[in-house]
Amino acid sequence: MASATRFLHINEPLPFKRGGILSSYSLAYETWGELNTDASNAVLILTGLSPSAHAASGPVDPSPGWWEPMVGPGKPIDSDHFYIICLNSLGSCKGSTGPASNNPATGRAFRLDFPELSIEDIAAAAHELVRHLGINQLCTMVGPSMGGMSALAYLQQNPQGARHFLTISSAPDSEPFSIAFRSLQRELIVTDPAFNGGTYDDVNWPVKGMRMARKLGMLSYRSAAEWRTRFGRREQDYFSTELFGMNYEVESYLEAAARRFVHSFDPCCYLYLSRSMDWFNLVDGYVDLAAALAGIALASANVIAVETDILFPAHQQQAIADALAGNGVRTHFTELASLKGHDAFLVDYEFFIPIVEGYFKQIREEDLPARS
Amino acid sequence: MASATRFLHINEPLPFKRGGILSSYSLAYETWGELNTDASNAVLILTGLSPSAHAASGPVDPSPGWWEPMVGPGKPIDSDHFYIICLNSLGSCKGSTGPASNNPATGRAFRLDFPELSIEDIAAAAHELVRHLGINQLCTMVGPSMGGMSALAYLQQNPQGARHFLTISSAPDSEPFSIAFRSLQRELIVTDPAFNGGTYDDVNWPVKGMRMARKLGMLSYRSAAEWRTRFGRREQDYFSTELFGMNYEVESYLEAAARRFVHSFDPCCYLYLSRSMDWFNLVDGYVDLAAALAGIALASANVIAVETDILFPAHQQQAIADALAGNGVRTHFTELASLKGHDAFLVDYEFFIPIVEGYFKQIREEDLPARS
Numbered sequence: 001m002a003s004a005t006r007f008l009h010i011n012e013p014l015p016f017k018r019g020g021i022l023s024s025y026s027l028a029y030e031t032w033g034e035l036n037t038d039a040s041n042a043v044l045i046l047t048g049l050s051p052s053a054h055a056a057s058g059p060v061d062p063s064p065g066w067w068e069p070m071v072g073p074g075k076p077i078d079s080d081h082f083y084i085i086c087l088n089s090l091g092s093c094k095g096s097t098g099p100a101s102n103n104p105a106t107g108r109a110f111r112l113d114f115p116e117l118s119i120e121d122i123a124a125a126a127h128e129l130v131r132h133l134g135i136n137q138l139c140t141m142v143g144p145s146m147g148g149m150s151a152l153a154y155l156q157q158n159p160q161g162a163r164h165f166l167t168i169s170s171a172p173d174s175e176p177f178s179i180a181f182r183s184l185q186r187e188l189i190v191t192d193p194a195f196n197g198g199t200y201d202d203v204n205w206p207v208k209g210m211r212m213a214r215k216l217g218m219l220s221y222r223s224a225a226e227w228r229t230r231f232g233r234r235e236q237d238y239f240s241t242e243l244f245g246m247n248y249e250v251e252s253y254l255e256a257a258a259r260r261f262v263h264s265f266d267p268c269c270y271l272y273l274s275r276s277m278d279w280f281n282l283v284d285g286y287v288d289l290a291a292a293l294a295g296i297a298l299a300s301a302n303v304i305a306v307e308t309d310i311l312f313p314a315h316q317q318q319a320i321a322d323a324l325a326g327n328g329v330r331t332h333f334t335e336l337a338s339l340k341g342h343d344a345f346l347v348d349y350e351f352f353i354p355i356v357e358g359y360f361k362q363i364r365e366e367d368l369p370a371r372s
Numbered sequence: 373m374a375s376a377t378r379f380l381h382i383n384e385p386l387p388f389k390r391g392g393i394l395s396s397y398s399l400a401y402e403t404w405g406e407l408n409t410d411a412s413n414a415v416l417i418l419t420g421l422s423p424s425a426h427a428a429s430g431p432v433d434p435s436p437g438w439w440e441p442m443v444g445p446g447k448p449i450d451s452d453h454f455y456i457i458c459l460n461s462l463g464s465c466k467g468s469t470g471p472a473s474n475n476p477a478t479g480r481a482f483r484l485d486f487p488e489l490s491i492e493d494i495a496a497a498a499h500e501l502v503r504h505l506g507i508n509q510l511c512t513m514v515g516p517s518m519g520g521m522s523a524l525a526y527l528q529q530n531p532q533g534a535r536h537f538l539t540i541s542s543a544p545d546s547e548p549f550s551i552a553f554r555s556l557q558r559e560l561i562v563t564d565p566a567f568n569g570g571t572y573d574d575v576n577w578p579v580k581g582m583r584m585a586r587k588l589g590m591l592s593y594r595s596a597a598e599w600r601t602r603f604g605r606r607e608q609d610y611f612s613t614e615l616f617g618m619n620y621e622v623e624s625y626l627e628a629a630a631r632r633f634v635h636s637f638d639p640c641c642y643l644y645l646s647r648s649m650d651w652f653n654l655v656d657g658y659v660d661l662a663a664a665l666a667g668i669a670l671a672s673a674n675v676i677a678v679e680t681d682i683l684f685p686a687h688q689q690q691a692i693a694d695a696l697a698g699n700g701v702r703t704h705f706t707e708l709a710s711l712k713g714h715d716a717f718l719v720d721y722e723f724f725i726p727i728v729e730g731y732f733k734q735i736r737e738e739d740l741p742a743r744s
Contacts, residue, residue, distance in 0.1 A: 174605070175605075176599035176600060176602075177595075178596075179620050180587075180623065183618070183620075183626070184591070187584070187617055190616045215559075216556060218552075219552055224549030224682060227548035227549050228548060244559070244562045244647065245554075245558045247651070250551055250555075251552065254556075278619065278620070279619070313596065
């Protein structure tokens, strides 16, 4: 199957927030729809930790994307009206330059030689992409999960960067409970003997570390309420009980999810992206969140929270919405009663589609006619 | 320092719920106060996973116990009026027979040869202790956390077993979210190469497995709300950052807690007790919880839940209270706004003392005068 992913190769240095520099780098992205003549209909989607740029199917690559029901012609983020860009984050292993990429200085993968990555670096790279695409100002910035952090950093760096902003299950900083979850995941990976200081290869792969990190991740991505109704106390017979567990369906669900994940993501990329979220604090250097967001020239914002999200809890979304509204941005805030926790935006479309569809319809009616 | 722990050695076989049998076994317990002449003032405390029988200080052992502010003369569970017994659970490593105990058949520790332990076995052993102490009926059964499960099983096995019942942060069964947490903890221990099929020794100890299991446990014992106020985003400088983490105080808090735990509990005992909670389902064989509790001849019950408990969530306490009340037991239910999560009963005494004190005062006034 053909890939619709395009690559922007940038031969200018990218200095990182915490020091270190990339002398050149690549950004992997996909697009849907057409950029209008005054480049005023661009929507940029920044992603969570693991997704690629393939948010949805298209003519070149008809395979379903990670946000298939949301992006495309006639869909909530409608490519009949908007030019939609989805960027694979800097630091990822899905096409953009990251720790798994070749280090031109050594001819080998960067691994732990990759500069310390911050959310702000992901945002800066995203802005380079937008600039190279000839877009002066985004119509709408979209950021779920880690992508919302990157989007907030982008807007802080570029106060005129977008006219509208949709953020879902994100946060202006990481709270200690989320840090604890991610810190344990990283520790599980780096203490796997096969990680071996980042020198793993296809044969010696930190399978156990990645498997356990993913299982732990699932505890933070979903919710007790979902699992209560989905699994209850049903027993399982898929896997052996050799691990002094695996009696219940919830255990085999985690095991299956973990096995799927182990080889689908590079361990070092996971570590770098995970740590960048812990470090993120939009308020750093400001008196409060409103001050950190002051000057961001948005015409509107739409902030969506999920009641059962324990990783990016709803009150963090509320804080973003309150700060934007306090700064005079017309802001719509919704706390959804979905049981699907942090992952809700990836699985509970019945909750999200009406809001996202309504928001982009409003943008289409109010914003686009005035321009193209 | 002298130990106040007493041992009951029982030379009768104890058949286990899931098969297997102990030909003889020991139970470690401590007591406070005096049993009255008609043995009507006994209070039995069954513990959570890790505590010993040393709930509180006393004349023989003045060292503080795990529930020091709660048990003793003039305290909420008042040894001036009650004969208080705290039992170390069967299966533990704090004096009662468990997987770390000597297997008389082999002369070595049981380890994985210990019969599969259920909560119901812990309850059956507890009843043997009560019987050997010459107590026909407990005045009050007390069960926090896993101890509440054991207490429920005890009352199901002995419907006339107690006149009053205090349960805190417990559950009539394990929900999948709690199972998932414990299953991962067990997997971390048994997949530590040093666990080696249960053949670890003092030199080859599953340090990493126990350390990571404890860190994961802390995520389930406390709450995001507590850590938000307690740690926020404060940075740490106690431990090195070699583990691709350990930048924040919450991380060093977890590391310190984990290091304290590693050698304080036997890995096999941990595995057996942990699994017994997953297996527990009081409703098994009954149409519902009310039916499972029907016939239990309590004069009163006091059920305490903590709003931020994610391991034994408040709605499970509510279910116990509703079922007891529906069966005609005079039941008092409280959901506490403590931020301390599942561990609240061990640390947030200001919330618990008034309720426990009031309940035992009521028992003293209404129940004891009619008897001794």
